[in-house]
Amino acid sequence: MRSTTSTTTSACRVVFLDAGTLPCGLPFEQHLDASLLVHLAYQAHERTAPAEVAARIAQAEVVVTNKVRLGAELLAQAPQLQRICIAAAGMDNVDLQAARSLGITVHNVPDYGSDSVAEHVMATLLALRRHLAEYSRAAGDGRWSASPHFCWHGPRIQPVGGSTLGIVGRGRIGQATARLAQGLGMRVLFAQRPGREAAGDERPLDDLLAQCDAVSLHVPLTPDTRGLIDARRLALMKPDAVLINTGRGALVDPHALVAALQAQRLAGAAIDVLEVEPPPPDHPLLAPGIPNLLLTPHVAWASEQAQQRLASRLAEQVAQHLRERALRAPASPPGAA
Template sequence: MPQRLEFDPAYGIDYQAYDSTSARDVAERIAGATVVITNKVRLNAELLRAVPSLKLVAVAAAGTDNIDVATAQALGIRVQNVPDYGSDSVAEHAIATLFAIRRQIQTYAAAAKDGRWTSSSHFCWTGPTIKDLGGSRFGVVGRGRIGEAAARIARGIGMTVHFAETPGFPRKEDELPLDQLLAESDAITLHLPLTPETKGLINAESLRHMKAGGVLINTGRGALVDPLALADALRSGAIAGAAIDVLETEPPASDHPLLDPAIPNLLLTPHVAWASDRAQAKLASRLQDLVQEAAQRS
């Protein structure tokens, strides 16, 4: 947790925080615990069964895919995530990166300092085409809190918003088939959980369906996107750009295909869409509440 948790002394909570925990240290560190707070550290069936005192696993994230939830339920252990702490932060990040790509912010910021502007014969330096977001079509894949928040911001700046059908669920009347949404949208943003139905959702075939000038944004789960297929699509110009905040393995290996600096029009950030100061404060506050609620029950 970037923000330290502070508990009411009246609850007598013995709180121990670790900056990081390797897989080999998990069993020792959770032994005898009543509550475990985790983010990405995995708690499998073997680990959960080894802690008979455990009553609550509080996941400091929106998802619970790192916990064996079925085993926890069978053992009477509550698993509680914090689904809404970062909705606005992630949605704002998605729109901010879209602005950066459509308006070529990185290129123009570099041109202001590398001599292209100072050597210009005009008052400005113009290079790649700048595109407005207003009047463009915004495709949202995933209709949870974050998807709806991104749609709200997009409408506020004049974008036309369409939702895709959610894999594994019946299509609603106002939703489009994914292939149609990809073909018609100027930008696509992904806000889906990782499930067997959504893994690899954006692959070589689906990228071929995207509009030639389209931009892909992923702040959902890294494994929603095939990184090799995305790298190829960007190199070939099949799509105009991509903003990626999540990868299938984090931190990535140094040879990850999307770390190649030669890939054009890729804005890659290190899983920070969630991390605004306001979102972190909301997350810390909710975790404190969950732990204190558990202390009251015991």
């Protein structure tokens, strides 16, 4: 356990390693009174390259990170570090075992954007089922103007109401997505959770893929879920089904997904996350001409309200550290001014 006695009376150094991922900033003044705010020494970096991490956390008491990785070797080089605040729900970018052994507490923000992600899922589902991108292009590229009729008929428009949505992952986001889908008249099935008896609305994953008109992924990335949707499992899906991934990029094999879309073995896909972010220019899902692929740059979570909620909760975590720190401060000696 790290000693805290040397840090209780000095300024509390807090560093946000990739503050550019949260444009609204952290509202410390909403969570700290003036007596504690004066002890906050906060530095926000737009981004931090791997080679810069060690120097930037060396004297920090609190580190805020969204996606910057903090492994055991880096944590050992930060002797003042007592708290890590992850600006996300996932915690896979921090070596939790190393942090625990060093007495560093790690805090995430698990439920700041569930509704935002669920709304993104439904928006992309509607866009895919109705081929909105293609119909919008047809309105502007002359195809509508050249039509002999009042409208232009292109790809088949499939209904959402009455169709079946399969949800892989029954956490907060999966549940929020289910509520919205049911409000649109969809039947919702969940993938059976490993090691548990299936509930009435749950199916083994392979069965769920074969039964559903749309599948949405909401599981964390673990050794068991990496590559979860591969060529074999894509082949189980209906040819007129769509796949939506707002979970983790590495859940889906991108090469297999491109092949399925190009061969029209899958009607469409909406992908908001990739296994490497930002992606290299030669990433397979960035290739031109992939049919009915809706690719967005990891923004499902990023409604204005979700950003503000995340920022507020991070600020409160830092404020809690400062309050605990003040309680550990030595009392003033008798007669001190």
